[in-house]
Amino acid sequence: MKKGLLTFVALLALAVPALSACGSDKSAASSDQQTGTAIKQVMTANLRGEPYTLDPAFASDTTSYWVIDHLYEGLYRYSQNGDISEGAAEKVEVSPDGKTYTFTLRPEMKWSNGDPVTAHDYEYSWKRVLNPQTAAYEPSALYYIQGAEAYNTGKGSVDDVQIKAKDDRTLIVGLKDPITYFPKIMMSRAYLPVNKKVVDADKNWAAEAKGIVTNGPYTVESWDHNSQLTIAKSQRYWEKEKVTMDTVHFKMVNEATTYYQMFKTGALDLIDSLPIDVIEQEKEKEEYKSFPDYSIYTYTFNVEEKPFTNAKIRQAFSYAIDRDILTKNVTKGGQLPAYGYTPFGVKTPSGKDFREEVAPYYQFDPVKAKQLLAEGLKEEGWTELPPITLKYSTAENHKKIAEALQEMFKQNLGVPVKLENQEWKTYIDTFKQKNFQIARMGWGGDYLDPLAMLELYTGKSSRNFTNWANPKFDELIEKAKVEQNEEARMKLLHDAETILMQDMPVIPVYFNNENYLNSKKIEGIRFSVTGTPDLRWAKRVAE
Template sequence: MLKNMLKATAFATTLALATGSFYTHAFAETVYNRGAAAEAETVDPHKTSTTYEADIIRDLFQGLVMHDQKTNLIPGAAESWTVSDDGTVYTFKLRKGGLWSDGTPVTADDFVYSFHRLEDPATAAEYASMLYPVKGAEDFNTKKGKAEDMGVKAIDANTLEVTLKAPTPYFLEMLTHQATYPVNKASIDKLGADWIKPGKLVSNGAYTLAEWVPNDHLKMVKNPKFWDAASVKLDVVNYIPTEDRSSAMKRFEAGELDSYGDLPTEQLADLKAKFGDQVRVGPYLGTYYYAVKTDKAPWDNVELRNAISMAIDRDFLAEKVWQNSMLPGYSMVPPGIEGYTPSLAKYADMPQIDREDAAKKILEKLGYTPEHPLKMEIRYNTSENHKNTAVAIQEQLKPLGVEVTLLNTDT
């Protein structure tokens, strides 16, 4: 039973300069100007809420495990781990050379503190559920338990034991999410909310935070204390927010941006012709969806919500609006998660015309027709792609008696 209108994101369109383009001449400082489609709201791993922040946080911090360039799971802050025979106890061995950017060691206690902080209701973490498989985590987060009841324990300075409430084959994959990354307790205790400010933030990743000018740029510099600093080839990474995709293309062409992680899909064919293999479409694990407010009538009616969801032509959106840079989606969980098979909507195998007929009957039963339309508002983030998606859905629902108004909001 779906509450939302779904479209699973299968690919990400990216504009990038060819390998080696960031280098000017031998021994020069290497700078990467990375375009972003939105401004980060925070660099606190436990208060993150967007993918734009995730890119930055992954450069500043490192979790227990991480992905390589082919999304294979590899060691991160933990150099190895073992799993009990019943699949519920994970024992991580941290790197003995792992340091925070202030030179202090990264310890198992740092992860215990960080996991507790993520689940603490006072943190109000939007991604607290990433640790719900851990014993006692959900109870603590929902004020039904205590931090000390969580299945997280430091055996010694370099050994972390995590106990799950049930076997969870994809648990290690969940630990690649930025919300599970460690933070420095001493820094937070000393500075409070100011701990994330440039020049003050203590992190354990490949970079440290040097500057942050809102709506202009966020500058990170190589962290000499990072355990694998010798492998970090870029000296400086600048994240440059540019919401308007067309403007970003102009900045790329002018050499102001070295890459950009999104493209105006209506220009995709022209951009491919112009930039050739600099335009890349690659896999992206995520789901594009509209959340529905269900606290008031008529949207508290699940039958109504299902009718709206059925009526949306995902194939058209994927092929025409997103130029095949996405796949039609029928589950909140996208394909590609090892150990998990998503449950699909019951109407996933129905032809689109049959879905529309079924949706129309439901709407008519509930009293909605083109003559007496259902009022609906779609709010979309600033971008041509989001606007085009909303407009397409507006047109798809109109013949069924749904009058859609559109409202552009900030990202």
């Protein structure tokens, strides 16, 4: 385990962009120094695939999030320097007991269709996510609110949910317990608003550009499915004069070599997930940007699908992976081998990183892997494993990783594994329907805290697709949510992670390191360790 690699402070520093092109310039246009003519503030990035949805209630993937984060604004938002600050809320008051938040909305907030943004929109949107009939992706993100969980699970009434619009500009939210980090929790996309009138009028309102109404810095100008999506600066956004990038074209090119060549020829201004074979030659160039990311690359088990109903067999597959070889020789992008679930990046009261406070939970050990496999087979009364299919989403880099794991399982366990890939939108549905034995996925925290990573695997989490649940794990997470002593809270989270790693419903593979190529013609992109690149303050400085 490498020591001292990332600290909380260092990660926060990485959230700050090069701001030289942003400043207080009121104009979205810059001038070419040679000709004096205005430079159109237009850029082209690559999504790599079709967004699963642009309705924040159902979004679950970074492809969708990248667009959504530019379209909608919550009561809080990330500021230009990466801090969590007031967004649609002009003022926030917290009761002395820490359980009641009163939000006052900005009077100038407008939807892109001209409707005022009101507290009623937020009440409607959050309760829509909680409505069990909605089947939203992330209702459990709102369970901190009094009455929310009971309503979402069919055990309570919507009238008991403590989300109340007192008037058009005042939203009152009552929490079950005092949560000092509630603003961080609210960075989840489940807290984003939608326009009630628009949603109620058409259940497919988010399927095409013309139906999408937004309250954030951008609107959807056009959407040519599976080809290109274009967003344009909203003229109704409350802070539009500070949005420097007028138009962003998102291409949807999934083949890494192709979008890399498009960047090299100037057809793309920003790409991520560089082809593995070009990383070394690009590392020393000015366009290359590399940032540790508070996220993890995993393979998820369905613990109700044989043979992964047995914990020892799940552990065997983890011990069979040589993560050092994988990150050095396959991914090559600065990723760190994951010997636990929670990434580097959170400094604790001990002065250490959370990840460094405990020894690795497992390391590459083919002898132990085979031993655990044999024990698991014996426990189940099996003489051999059933056929195993490993699923992954179509992408060149994911394919190379899947092929490397396939070979490791064969060499180190003697287990043949079939590979199956699917295009992104189909794959997301497959994963959510739990139609897999073992499948590629990953997770990034909405905020810098181990809770943002570990809470995913509670039995009541709407984002837990493993079919795994452990009452002791759930108890520790619930205690950690309300523990006010930071040292004690970290101890609870370590204990919870230990249970997760012992039961192994998910294989941590590596901690992500994001690699980008950013054109020298575009400055001011805010790269973040907890989210997608923020393009609103970007600026084209040359044609």
